[in-house]
Amino acid sequence: MKIATFNINGIKARLPALLDWLDEARPDVAVLQEIKSVDAAFPRDPFEERGYNVETHGQKSFNGVAILSRLPLEDVTRGLPGDEGDEQARWIEATVIGERAVRVCGLYLPNGNPAPGPKFDYKLDWMSRLQTRARALLDSEEPAVMAGDYNIIPQDEDAARPEAWARDALALPEARSAFRRILNLGFTDAFRAQTHSGGHYSFWDYQAGAWNRNDGIRIDHVLLTPQAADLMTDCWIDPGLRGREKPSDHVPVWVELEA
DNA sequence: ATGCCCAGCCATGCTGGA
Numbered sequence: 001m002k003i004a005t006f007n008i009n010g011i012k013a014r015l016p017a018l019l020d021w022l023d024e025a026r027p028d029v030a031v032l033q034e035i036k037s038v039d040a041a042f043p044r045d046p047f048e049e050r051g052y053n054v055e056t057h058g059q060k061s062f063n064g065v066a067i068l069s070r071l072p073l074e075d076v077t078r079g080l081p082g083d084e085g086d087e088q089a090r091w092i093e094a095t096v097i098g099e100r101a102v103r104v105c106g107l108y109l110p111n112g113n114p115a116p117g118p119k120f121d122y123k124l125d126w127m128s129r130l131q132t133r134a135r136a137l138l139d140s141e142e143p144a145v146m147a148g149d150y151n152i153i154p155q156d157e158d159a160a161r162p163e164a165w166a167r168d169a170l171a172l173p174e175a176r177s178a179f180r181r182i183l184n185l186g187f188t189d190a191f192r193a194q195t196h197s198g199g200h201y202s203f204w205d206y207q208a209g210a211w212n213r214n215d216g217i218r219i220d221h222v223l224l225t226p227q228a229a230d231l232m233t234d235c236w237i238d239p240g241l242r243g244r245e246k247p248s249d250h251v252p253v254w255v256e257l258e259a
Numbered sequence: 260a261t262g263c264c265c266a267g268c269c270a271t272g273c274t275g276g277a
Contacts, residue, residue: 206264
């Protein structure tokens with residue numbers, strides 16, 4: 001089972017590039033972030049024509065997540081538990097039925113800038129709720145994957161210019177430690193388990209020629225429960241998409257499971 | 260110190276992103 005997470009930065013703007021990528025790369029499961037569309041306006045047809053089941057959790061203009069899967073999906077849920085008043089569409093889950101059943105969670109973690117401030121408080125609150133859900137996934141003792149745009153630069157080696165991010169919500173100590181608290185429950189950062197060196201990025205700003213200067217950051221992550229980590233055979237980033245026509249500012253991060 | 264670029268919107272300048 002090949003799973004990719006991809007922040008597409010708008011389904012309307014990215015549809016041709018996304019379809020080209022799906023046709024070439026053929027993920028079994030793709031979790032998408034920042035669809036920036038309500039569910040009713042999501043263009044399901046081109047995905048269904050390609051054999052993908054489509055589950056979305058969108059909102060107008062901002063945020064929004066989706067799961068595309070060529071394998072059957074069961075028990076789809078939307079929204080991160082823990083705050084009934086949270087209107088922001090940032091979390092979706094489904095069980096993917098492959099050779100093994102894998103619980104796949106797609107997430108778009110709040111950016112949190114400017115920090116300090118209410119947006120950073122919301123980010124930390126959201127991460128606290130994520131930790132609660134992560135603990136429940138561990139308690140299930142089943143293979144589970146939490147994949148998406150975490151908006152966290154875990155360590156300085158995950159940024160080309162760490163000093164430029166030192167006071168940013170993506171790298172502040174409070175944000176990093178909230179991310180580590182989730183890892184410390186017993187999750188594996190799939191990419192870091194596969195590749196120990198720094199200098200691997202999943203996002204390059206549109207501004208100031210960041211891509212051409214390889215001025216990137218690694219903020220899209222795949223976290224695995226121990227049962228999922230046991231099944232992992234590979235994990236990689238596909239940076240090439242960033243150099244194409246009309247790209248997203250993020251690129252896909254992949255994990256392959258024996259499932 | 261600030262904007263750069265990009266997407267979306269009952270828009271033609273603003274918010275949000277990271």
